[in-house]
Every structure is written in C-alpha cells, then in structure tokens.
Amino acid sequence: MSKVKILVVEDEMVIADNICLILEDLGYEVLEPAINYEEALETIEAERPDMAILDIQLGGKKDGVDLAWTIKEQYDFPFIFLTSNADAGTIERVKKLSPPAYLVKPFKKDDLYTSVEIALHNYAESKGSKKSIDEDLLIKDAIFVKEKNLFHKIKLENIRYLKSDHVYIEVYTTDGQKHLIRGSLTDFSERLPKNFYRTHRSFTINVDHMDAINSAYVMIDGEQIPIGKNYRDDLLKKIRVE
Template sequence: MDKVKILVVEDEMIIADNICDALEELGYQALEPAISYTEAIGRIEEEKPDIAILDIQLSGKKTGIDIAKKIRESYHFPFIFLTSNADSLTLNQAKEVMPPAYLIKPFSKEELYTSIEIALSNYSIIHKNKEDEADDSHVIKDAFFIKNKGSFLKIYFDDILYLKSDHVYVELHLKNTQQFLVRRSLNDILSSLDARFVRIQRSFVVNVKYISEVKTASVIINNSEIPIGKTYKEELIKFIKLI
C-alpha cells in the first residue's frame, strides 16, 4: 500500500522541515515543502499529494487560504490549516473554505497525526456522500425492473395493486390484471418500494391507494380479498383517513 503523500506549505523553513521530519516518523511521505502560492501549485501539479498542510499566513500577496480555494476548485483533496495567532478576520476567511481540520502552533506529533487522520476521514465521508447523492439523482424512483422471459420489464409502482409471497418467489399483481413471479424475498422488494406500500400480513404487501374497503380481518383491493394479520392492522390504520 502506498504511503499517504503530504505537501507542507510553510514559509518558515525550519518549521517546514520539522513538520516533514515528524511526518516521515509517523509513516507518511513528506513531499518537498513549498513556501509560496506559486510553489505550492507547482508541487500539486507535479506530485499529486493526498493532503496538504497549509500555513494560513504566507509571505507574499497570496495566503494559505488562497491555496485552499484553488485546491477546492481544481484539485479536490483535503487540506489542514496551520495557524498561530491569526486575527478574527483571517480565521473567518479560513472558515469559508471549510477545512476538514486545523493545527494550532505549537503542536505535538500526536496532534499532527490526529489532525491528518481526521481530515482524511472527514473528506472521505463528505466525498462519498456527494457521490451517493450524484448517483441517486439518476435512480428511477417510481419504478423498478423485473426479469421476464429473457428481457427486463419496467414495473411502475402505481401499477402494483399488491404483492404476495410464495416461498422463494413473490407474485406481483398489477392493475391491468397481469401477474408476474419474481424470485426475491418480500422484504427485498418492499425495501425498493415507497411509502404507499404497507405490509398487512406476513405474506402480503398492499398498495394502500387501491384499498376500497377495510373489513375486520381483510381488505378489498380490485375485488380481491386479502387477509390482515393482527400484528399488522395497527400499521395499516395509520394510512387510512377516518372521518
């Protein structure tokens, strides 16, 4: 497994060297430190670091905050701000780029390690959540596909009247009187459906939209009478508007 590559951006070379030494002792790969915005961007382009430690205050017009903004815009990897006695304006500017972690000078090797691991972990979680959100935007949310005679058939949730479990199969009963047999568990299919589907018996899930009558021990859907289990009736009542 490759070591985590870390870029240190610090204009005081003694401090930069000390940080790099500590990083190597902790098992990371410390890249040659940069002392300015221009050097930092050059290192990023050449070395492709996994994470950067950025001193907020740098000599020159551009600061560590400017580097952080560029990383967020163009390079997309985590960074840690390194600071000592920054004024409130600088700290507020730093907050705007949402660093995954901070390091306050002076700091111990243990604090350095903790900040790096927190930053990597936080970034990984945020990045995964964004990917999941992006993936979810392409998911069809009102239908699923079932395998049928060598092809895949799209079934809209609104077309399903009810589902009946039959050992390792589930029967799908549709509005147009079609029935399909799917080799899945009832729990698996229920987890793919939306809130209009309610389990009313161990072997039955119904689309509450199509319930025309609720009896003492059954419901009527499209002229079919489906039994209600005692333990499930309370859940069903929550979905029924009584007047």
C-alpha cells in the same frame, strides 16, 4: 500499497522541516516543502499529493487561504490549516472553506497524527462518502486502508480484482500483493468506478486488467475469475461481447 503523500506549505523553513521530519517518522510520504502559493501549485501539479498542510500566513500576495480555495476548486483533495494567531477577518475566510482539520502551533507529534487522520475522515464525509469498510476509506481514485494505525493508499487503477471472504474483502493488486479489508463486497462494489464489474457473488474485476473472457470465466494475469450465471448477461453486455 503506497503511503499517503503529504505536501507541507510553510514559509518558515525550520518549522516546515520539523513538520516533514515528524510526518516521515509517522510513516507518511513527504514531499519537498513549498514556501509560497506559486511553489505549492507547481508541486501539486507535478506530484499530485493526497493531502496538504497549509500555513495560513504565507509570504507573497496570496496566503494559505487563497491556496486552500485553489485546492478545493481545482484539485479537490483534503488539507489542514496550520496557524498560531489569526485576525477575525482571516478566521471568517477560513470558516467559509469548512476545512477538514486544523493544527494549532505549537503542536505535538500526536496532534499532527490526529489532524491527518481527522482530515481524511472529514474530507470523505464532506464528499458524501461514508466509511466504506470499517476504518478504511474510499476517496476519489484510491482506497485508504488503515494498517497499524496508519492509512496507506491503494490506487484503484492498481487493483486487478476483489474477492469476498466472509466478512472480509481480499484485494489483489498489480504488484502481486493481497490486502485484506473488512466489509461487504456488494456494498463496496457499488461505490467503485464503471471499469469495475461484478462477475460473481464473490468476485469483482477491474476490466482494464482483463486479458480474455468466455462464458464461464475471465482471465486476468493467468488467473481464472469465475462468471456467475446471474451476472453473465449483464457483464457481456457491458463489455460489448456478443
């Protein structure tokens, strides 16, 4: 499980460094801050952040609102606007973006933490993604799991399989870890990509990590995952096993 990766775009380096220090103290992974539109795009392309904090007023021809439109249309991840004062025209431009959260200067540590939390939730809702499992969110290619009041990221590609455990779901990952999240395996499995297949009422597998299969079980990294009779025919058909 990795930390939520955040990019700060702010042309006043003292403010940018302060934001980065606070985010690191809160437990997030923080990228090297960008000071303008062009630098921000280079970092986004190279690092693929999970979220960005954008100052509206940036040096250069394009400002934070322009950058937000590019993120929304080309990269599709949540962002927070950082601002102190803005004219009516800028506010109108911002409103059209329906940003997941705002952060107003000057701000406190708790304000920053709250804005990040709200941005993740609001972004998920804007995409029609309901809260999948209590305080955990399924967004694009990852599960954002809340542990000790902070979201952490489990990339879907790193999940080997999931197992139902009463009102919880056990998530087994490629690094040998097991993460426990609250929710229904049935509801959650319906929201996963096509490479996740239900093999049993208690198991869902990531077929990309499947090593072998027969009529009774699937092998993943030396572990036998059972195949229930109600799922066998559909599973074998999906993975084109005759």
